[in-house]
Amino acid sequence: MNDLWIIMKNELVVTTIIFLLLFIKIGKGLKNETLLPLIQFLLLANLLQGFFFNKEGLLFEGIFYSNTLIIVQKNILSLGVYLISLVCSDWLKKSPQLPEFFILMLSALLGMFFMISSGNLLMFYLSLELATIPVAAMANFDLHKKVSSEAAMKMILSSAFSSGILLFGISLLYGATGTLQFAEMSALLDGSPLQMLAFIFLFTAFAFKLSVVPFHLWTADVYEGSPVAVTAFLSVISKGAVAFILLTVLHKVFLPMMGIWYNLLMILSVITMITGNIFALRQQNIKRFLAFSSIAQVGFILVGMTNEGQLGISSVVYFILVYIFSNLAAFGVASAISSQTGKENIDDYKGMYRTNPFLSWILALALFSLAGIPPTAGFFGKLFLLTAGGAKGSFWYIGIAALNMIISLYYYLRVIRSVFMDKNDAPIEKISVGRSATLGLLLCGAGILAAGLFSWIFEYIRGILN
Amino acid sequence: MMEPGLYQILFISAALFFTGVYGFLTRRNLITMLMSVELILNSVNLNFIAFNKYLWPQKMDGLFFTLFVIAIAAAEAAVAIAIIINLYRSHNSIDVENAEDLKY
């Protein structure tokens, strides 16, 4: 029973922080200027504790389990949340409900932690909802903006619909196997049509969360309407978490049905990459643009997931780490600009390099990483994903993926071109980036470079699996 | 007329499920869409209970699942309604087609 405290340490810490914030809210209203650093400190503490005193183990008879890989995944998510609190600090400072915002965000994070650790469909479902419903509320945090509530509405309704289908799938699966435990279920899967139907119903919930085409349609609208911090959270943390659990589900639970999900992932990844890219081509709003780009990135993640071996898992986990750095850097820049000037259009960025070289370089670095250009880590990430995806020797498949990299490069370069090359008589004025936002952006930039060039990071992730 | 059993209940629940889906797809009022979602969730609950009763009675997995789904449905409905009301304030309407600023 003593193990409980250690094995569930991450969750307990997050819960503690949630309650701490609750008390702060209920008690004296602290000003944002003092509160935000405090929260950032707490998040940093949360991140750091994840590196120490970890223990693998099962709790509650397998409902909850933890191992080194899961701890790494949780740390990646904690890192992401910490970075969000830094890079979006300009927006957060202005938010009138700062503690509530973080209560919700941490609840969602907690949900993700539980989700990654869940060993049971019930637990999985509950934590999925815990990771979703607060985010929907957060999407509405730009209370004075019409689009914000529209985004929240779209999100809550879509996810309700999606979880309805998920539940239906779970119920069928329950009927067909009689268990909700992952560990027991795997042996009971025989690939009968009903199970397949159930699996597809179940899978669509993951697909919905990950914004896999054709279940992606909510993504862009929600990203565009939500506050930047929420968009960042949605596009990075929640995607990462779902990708992690999907890895587990596919590679552990549904391994007997691999023949099916291999093809499924292959088809969906191709459609996803192409659709995401083609839509991203014509976007003007930077958040919407990043939404579609992240859809395309998900296509790549799926490519890596098709590999059922260790390479598949490690490349996906590694890519998500890289993706967190890259996407958060991009969102950080977008947040800094939109919170100070309200401009979110790519055309507004024209000539920005003259006035804001720092932001421009960070943005460039981020976009290059997203495009998979060396020496950024995105290059390595993409390459490992493709390496994993090509393991079955299907050249056309990685060929399509590689060609999609070109399309994506086209639109990433469009932004770069606006920032660096286009002339503009009235570029965005000099933006004073706050200290913590600068720190966040620098951390992201360093991460983008270091995660690739320091090969031991990938090796470490890979090493866990042995 | 057949003796009621698992398949009958599954039929009911599936029918209810797709009725809810139909409502979700066609209702333009956000609150009625929410009501459709409730139908969907209830059909799932029915499924769980039926499976628990007829196939796997040794444990109460289905029953508990149902309980938790009901709890979550409540939470989801609460947040959804809050969002809808907020939307109503800014749009003066809860017609889903009036909230389509975000597109393409």
Add this chain to the structure above:
Amino acid sequence: MNLLYLIGLPVLTAAALLLARSKEQVRWISFAGSVAQLALALALYFAFRQERAAGNTAAMLFDQTWPLFKSLHINFHVGVDGISVAMILLTSFVVVSGVLVSLNIEKMTKEFYFLLILLSLGAYGFFISLDLFVLFFFLEIAVIPKYLLIGIWGSGKKEYSANKLALMLMGGSALVLVGLLGLYYASHGGTFDLMELSHLGIPADTQRILFPLLFVGFGVFTALFPLHTWVPDGHSSAPTAGSMFLAGISMKLGGYGCLRVAVFLLPVGAKEYANIIIVLSSIAILYGAFATMMQKDLKYINAYSSVSHVGFSLLGIGMLTHTALTGAVLQMVSHGLMTALFFAVIGMVYDRTHTRMVNDLGGLMKMMPFIGTIFFIVGLCSLGLPGLSGFVAEMTVFMGSWENADLFHRIATITACMSIVVTAVYILRAVGKVMMGPVTNPVYLTLKDANWNEKLAAVILLAGILAIGLAPFWLNDLVRPATETIAHQILQVTK
């Protein structure tokens, strides 16, 4: 000789650039860095010769390996043979002169030099890496600096050109990537190591699939017809140093890749697709030359002529004989030096007259004898005059091509030979219009000849051209053993 210096030096230079405070500092740091590169490359050359003279006949010298991604069997494996050394020498020459001619850049000086140095880093890394993963890494590193150089400091429809260049090159590297992954899996053992892969004997069917991917992928970089269209636009829009790097270094990455990766590792594929390569490159040679004849912009002239000239090295590769392969490498080196010098001179002319239109220019020899002379010499090199590097390379290609005795190869060779006449036509047309004849614009009468930095840049490149042209044996001796290894691979397949 530690090959890591070649990577470390540009990195250090770039880091120093980041710390630089003024434009002057930036210029001197880059200049010093590039001179150091040159010195290093020369040191490498002599060390290499010494090692060979001492009887070391290993295929790759100075090779070193560090594990990079151990679980994927990816190592940081570097080493050089004669071809790499030649390419490294070429790169260092072009870098020094590129830095020199752009000393007058005022716009975003620091960024400009940073990108130049980054580009050189990519090139050095590419030429020394023996692990395909690392090779690919460096190949792609070199793309974005080109994009930015053209897009920011370019002229004309620069955004369009920059985009086109970046996308086509990335398209090429996407193909390369697929090919590399194919090799990785074809090798079962899962290795990216070039030398290991070369011993594996990849099944013929796999080679048939992979060869076109790799060859076309690298071919895009080196303007393989009909995927060359980024060349004219990219070159013409780029700033002077950008064009020099693009044509002098970047296009060589592709040729080197074709040879070192595609042909060396996939000899069966090379054998089977050789005729297609020959047809394409013959077309490129002649068609590029004819297209050049009609160009009015000096940069377009040189860009199209590059298409034609690079065709020679692809032709050499397609011919697959030892001599032809040697010729291909020589042509790469020669073309790199020559075309860089050509662009440098065009840049000098443009800086003064603010036009590159052949018809607007005239009689410049009178005001700028130095520039005129260099222009003329490089033109002569381009049309293959003995004593200059172009001749040596082209003749080697021709001789090598002629070793294939059947009619098809003969016709291709003769087609290629025919370009020496067409080349003469367009080069003399350009020289005649621009440098000779009456002065067309009285404004030109006040123009000044080259500055010291421009002169020095030109002289450095010219020295390279003459060193090869007058005494080709040193380069030939350097390259031949290396190409022999490749030719040997092909020969084995034939047996």
Add this chain to the structure above:
Amino acid sequence: MNGSTIIFYLLAALTIVCGVLSVSTRQIFRAAIYLIFSLIGIAGIYFWLDYQFIAAVQVVVYVGGIVVLIIFSIFLTQQAGELLPKQKIGRKIFSVLAVFCGFALTMVQVYQHAFYENDGEAVKPVVANIGKQMLSTKQGGYALPFEVVSILLLAALVGCIVIAISKKEETA
């Protein structure tokens, strides 16, 4: 055909018919009422299945909680007596088609599936058993999910408060 069967089919009919009416009527209050009846029908089925506790929860939470919440929100947002707007006919056709296909597909799969026949000893779904297991951390215990749900409810509460209540700060 015995009484139990008749009751079952009556309940089934009530559930489905009210469900269908709930999604098709153009008067929003009636829709809510039909929903209540449909939910009650489901509660009846639970009862019929001997799952009294669940039936009770269903009535209390749904009929007493969620639907009331819905009705309140209708009050808040709806101009009285207005008919609901009509949906475009194309959308309706598509929806019917999709829904019918989905239903058919599901039912075909369900009927074709040979469900595992289990005759192990059943656990009685009585309140005592449920309560014990709910808070147990042992085999089959649901203490952890319970906690998760409680956090979820807390978060939902916080979210609701922020979104729905903080009108004042917005105008300020």
Add this chain to the structure above:
Amino acid sequence: MPSIATIALIPLLPFAGFVLLGIFGRTALKKPAGYLGTALMLASCILALYTAYGYFFDFGKIHGAYQKLVPFQMTWLEFSKDVSINIGFILDPLSAMMLVVVTFISLMVHIYSLSYMKGEERFGTYYAFLGLFTFSMLGLVLSSNIFQIYIFWELVGVSSFLLIGFYYDKPSAVAACKKAFIVTRFADLGFLIGILVLSYYGGTLDFGTLIARLTDPSSTQMQAAVNASFLGASALTWGAVLVFIGGAGKSAMFPLHIWLPDAMEGPTPVSALIHAATMVVAGVYLVARLFPVFAISVPGALHVVAYIGVVSAMIAAVIACTQTDIKRVLAYSTMSQIGFMMFALGVSGYGGEAGLGYSASLFHLFTHAMFKALLFLGAGSVIHFVHSNEMKDMGGLRKLMPVTHITFLIACLAIAGVPPFAGFFSKEEILLAASRGNTGIYYMALITSGLTAFYMFRLYFRIFWNKEAGHDAHHGKEGGFALLFPLVLLALCAAGAGFIPFGEYVSSDGTPLHSEFDPVFSIAPVALGVAGILLASWFYLRANDRADRVAASLKGLYTAAYNKFYIDELYLFITKKVLFNLVGRPAAWIDRNIVDGAVNLVGNETVAFSKLIKKLQSGKVQQYAIVFLGGVLVLAVLFIYIWH
């Protein structure tokens, strides 16, 4: 035997001049450029004479025959074990003779230019170019390797380009130098392919080995070369003909001669050096160098040489009769004389008496160099004096320029074949060889030699007689010592060179050939020559309209000849209309619109497609749900029923 350094210095001294003057000729060495260049040339000439003397009279002859000596050879570029470009020196009668000719004429031109080019802005550069040319030419004649010849061949071409285009601000000069380079380049293409063919079958690029292998019917190489055939001719024939095409280009043989008249745009001393005495005979030299292969293995190719030679000689002579620019007349005359040399080679056999044509050809080369250089330098002197190239601006200059007049007359007599001047002997031998080899060619040659006398004296009379000199001409002065000294020296040579027993030294197989003088045979050519002179004097000694009347009566022929038989126009048509408009323009167009267009199309279509499908993202959450549901169902059906 002289040391290697001695031989090496012969070409390297002019090269040193080129390098020094090329770099410093504008600045530090501008003033003394001429003296420096001349001094180096003088040294080179002395060394050449020393070497040639040594070769002919000391070490060259072994066992009664002159040997091919290769005192020095180094590998320059290795293609394979056997095939490599070697840079080396070959010493045989041919190269020794050429060394003398080249250095001597070049020295004369150097000296002449000291005065002629005085005051030029690019005086230093001029001497640099002269040095480069001389170096290239010497390198060419010393080549021991067929590829080495090609190398220097090209260098000769480019230095010719530089010298023709020396007045680069004159558009006509620019056009001329381009034309010269491109036309010869075109011919060089043939040469190059010829080299490829010969080296492929010969398995070597070395002259000695190559000739040995390709003249020995039992060698495997020879058999392979004879057996491989293409379009009905053996590979060896093709190789020989292609090589000859290269020679024909440089030597301005019909139809590749069009560059030569235009090349007169260069400074006149340059014309004397390049376009009269040295470069233009490179083609003859080339054929002579490979003569054993031609004569023994591919007589067919030798016939081609003969006919091309004689046709060129005749056409050029006809055209020369109508030109009014004195340098152009000389240019066509040069072409005609080289035609003589060519067909002399063409009718020759290998070895012994049969090789008479070979010796005659080279003898003519030798004498022609003297008198043609003299003619050009004389013409330069005249042009210097009247500042015009046109005959109409001249006349009656004999008293004003006595030295020029006399020397010019000697040269004219020599070229007209009047005994005892040099041209008589060499031409006599050629005609003799032709009469033995091919009577058709002999008669054509006979007529041509008559024409030669006619147009040369037409030129002579119109310059120095015809009418009285204009008034402004009286103020001019004939050039100084530097200008006249070469004239006198060359005139002496032109008068006396014919007495050299040339065949003793230079013959096809190295063994001395004793040529006997046959006065009977000489009657016909001499008579024809005298007739030509008389005819010319009848037309042109005094100003009259006889020539115009005759021209009018032969209108068609005259106009055609005056317009050089429209060959230039034909070339213009082929290049402008066919190459530029039908090949170049379409190629450029295709590249911009089709190849590049395809690339752009891909990009544009992607963007357009992106616009097209934007409706999918409609912003309607219910539509999203329909798509969602549709996706689920499609996937389910796909995986349950289709893709188990």
